[in-house]
Amino acid sequence: MIPMRLMAQPREWFSSAAFLCVGLLIAYVVIDPKLIYHGHGVYLQFPIHVPGLTDYAEVPGVPGQAVEYLAARLAHLYHPSWTGALVIGVTAWLLAMATGAVLTVAGAPGIGPLRYLPGILLLVQYSRYHPALANSLALLLSLLLAHVYARLPARGVGVRLLVFLGLALTDYAAGAVGFAVFLALGVTSDCSRREYRGAWLVALGGLAIPWMAGVWGFGLDPLQAYGHCLPAPAAAAPSARIITYSLFLCTPLIALASALSRHRRRVAPANGFLPRWVRAVTGSRHGSIIRPVLGSLVLVGVTVGAVLAAAETGTRALLQVNYCARHRMWPALLQASRQVPPHRYSTYVNCEVNRALYHAGRLASEMFSYPQHGSQALLLTNDEDVPPVELVRRSISRAEVRYEMGLINQSEHYAHEALELAGYSPVALQRLALANLVKGRPRVAAVFLQALSGDSHYRGWAREHLRLSTDSRRLDDDPEIGRQRQLTLPEDTVDGATPETLFRANERNQMAFEYLMAFSLLEGRHAPVTGSLGYLDTFDYPAGQIPRHYEEAVLLEARLTGTMADLHGRAVRPEAIRRFEGFLARSRKFGTNPSAVLNSLYDDFGNTYYYYYLWFHSPPEPPDVAGADT
């Protein structure tokens, strides 16, 4: 086995084992693969990964499909982070081992820690949440095939060429994106043997493979056939391109440098072509045990340092928000949302934050403690030009918030969108099953549940609900289904139901009520809020009290109109009045300069409705709240 050969020297076990351990640790702790799994990225990248659930035949045959299929299967292991960490960590380690093996045989011995570069780049890629498994596996395949070719005994140019073409065809058909690496290493290997005629033939033969296999075999256009040989960046971000290309280029570049070095010196150096300083770090082959240990520590340090320096904490926070939303971890979601950088705090995050606030019973009192993108973020009613993976997250979010509120048909709509866009989405399947159980279509629900039962991670849930779907009495008695059925609209409309439609149909629908109130506040209209305080008695708000933001709306309205709303036996807290008076006093100092007022008041009043109101109406013409003399 290649890695075994490479690690013939016991001292190499240190660095190898250290890299494996640090890779696993980074994958588990820093990357946390379950965030990728639940972030839906894997489905878009690999829509087919649950045996028997979807048909691979929906994807036409293209070069590299076998590796993509394998990656799809392996990505399924991201679900629990520890198995996902195994996939990522071991892949990184195998990349390192294969790189070492192929470079050693191809004429670049003694490359020392440089062999770990592809593995480190893979970990860096993952720490930025750019799905890289298919690319990595394709590269791994290319390295292994290049190694096979490099170890081929010299039996004449013809035989070697024939073997090379066979290997090249395999690499192109199965992996494709690593094909250029394979070709480069093959040529380098021949050059290092001074088989220059062979190198030319190999290069020409290799270049013909995409044409023969891609155009004739897969029916691609020539441009496409050769395009498949290039790695597709794991994401659109420039960093993803840089890391992806570095990952694929580093091995052939090292090999090429080695070949050139040998060609120039006409003699292979005893300890490879590497500069002295690199050899100093790695230690000589005959050094003591301390140097390998130190070398391993340096390797670990470099790996950890590179990953931590490159890690995309903003994306991680975003994925954590997504994960918490899917698992209804509301306090954790609110905490994670604080880590989302402002430029990533999208309407999607805002929607999930508001949802978490509602479920935590804090929407009416803490909504303005979190950034708000306006009323469109409540139900994600805006259509933004976002990439498909973001569309999936948004569709799931739309489906869930609507389901919870009682907009079942809309929930079903968006769950279908998510399923189509993602290719496969267990969360969407769950939502569709529940929506159809609520709608009294158990046979439709059963199809989604049967499909979901093919997924080992969701089998238990699916089977439990399958039993529910086949027992109409149990279904009707189920508390969750019963609760949801009470929230649904009794009469059809085609004009687009809203929280207001729901609340008018059922005045006990608390979520519809709070979202309707939130909508009014976010639209800068407090009259519907102050006029709805009587409904507070319907729900379980603390007796005698008014939720803070409604209280702030009451005070603002009283200030602007001079009329105190009917509080229905509830009272505005004295500290709320004092705070509002403080707000008024402070804002008077800044006259009518809106930005000055907003900036100066943010720290003390940024989490209040009246501050939001001021912001909402300015510019162009901020209302003269402070000057209103009533």
Add this chain to the structure above:
Amino acid sequence: MSRSGILARWILVAVGGTTGLTGCADAPDLAAASGAEPMGRQARVRPDYFDAVVPPNIAPLSFVVEEPASRYEVWIYADRGDTIAIGSDEPEITIPVKPWHQLLQANRGARLRVSIHTQGPEGRWLAFDTSTITIADEEIDGYLAYRLIKPIYNWWRSVGIYQRDLQDYTETPVLRGLSFVNPSTGMGGCVNCHTFSNNRTDRMTVGIRDPLYGSSVLLALDGEVTKVGTKFGYNTWHPSGRMVTYSVNKVRQFFHEATAESRDVVDLDSGLAYYLLESQSTSTNAKLDASDRMETYPAWSPDGRHLYFCSAPRRWSDMERIPTEEYDAIQYDLMRISYDADADVWGERELLLAASRTGKSILLPRVSPDGRFLLFCMCDYGCFPIHRADSDLYMMDLQRAERTGQFEYRRLAAANSDESESWHSWSSNSRWIAFSSKRGGGLFTRTYLSYVDEGGEAHKPLVLPQRDPAFYDSFLKTYSVPELTIGPVATRETDLARAVRSERQIQVGGPPPTRVHPPAGESSWKGLRE
């Protein structure tokens, strides 16, 4: 053991003994089953093939026995041929292909019997009443082309047209949308409206909708693929193969908030046009595209003398408002217009069946290849029967209508269900229809095959059989627009996909077909009907 049980056992053993049991790997233990207690009813199975009329060339109708048991024994036999005996510890009964076909071929026009015995965990055997399946004498066309698509709303990623060999379970792609992926989104294009000329596949159209590659039509003629740079809506080949008549529709989708099927569709405007292959030009006229009416769903009679279509008055002037106020009042009439193919001269429009008479919207007329029957569907309103649970299939005897001048129709009671039936097509011998039905829940469209006898009556249909009898339990896609064809599509998928990606296309001459002709490249969900 009861008398009926003994009799059943005797018959089974006699059949097995005289004809020899088919060599199944897991043959039933007749002796063990001989003491079975009669249940006095048929076994519940899914899919429900019992009492259906089936084609003699259909793939094995494997099924799942929905009776709890630890052991299942099934005998399938007829007057002639070898009995197929299957024993299984699982309720899935998979019928072997070769013996099945031998049995069907030997018993054309006769009945197939299916006996099911089950053994409970306590060892007691139960015998269910023997069920029957009628084998028609007439074969169904060998292939079925359809589109597989998830129940979608606005977005799509993977849409594909596939074909099935009806004699076995082989499914091959005709054209998958993922053959022309948009690299910036990873989403596949939309393929739709696959139509064939006279049930043959040597002349075929496939519609393409794609944000990147635009809206166009692929014309596959004897394996040669060309792209026509316009959008055909619902289209139909003239039997001569020299013309494709198509509709241009301004279809829009809207949603219901409290109905089982939330999706609905309105055609804000539509008209008919035709494409002449020889001159590579499109054309239309006021007879095909009346200014105050909407025309859609064209279908040629097999003699090519009449074009059948649906037409409704346009009740609105605002062409953008969705949904229009009167969306649920629009109903389509059934009309036809004569045509002289040699002179390219159109006759006068003729109202055959008014919606005011039926009280329903008449859609999707399809004339049987022998010209005798007109099959169509009707629903309460609108133009999109697949989203209407009240859509049912109806038959009109054209021969009688020509004779009497009365265009009478009748509902095909045996073929319909409580859910939507639509998108029907004829077998080339006019004895079989394939259609879409949402029975079994109301969401997932499946293809059903129904025998139509000489009187035009459709018999109990059978769902398109699958190798895995539990296939439909978890299949998340719908089968849409099933079209029966005599042979497989010979054009390679790679050639079709290459034509889509190619910039070469026929720029159609002639005037713009209608006032609602879509701008080039327009792409919305509208082509993604189920």
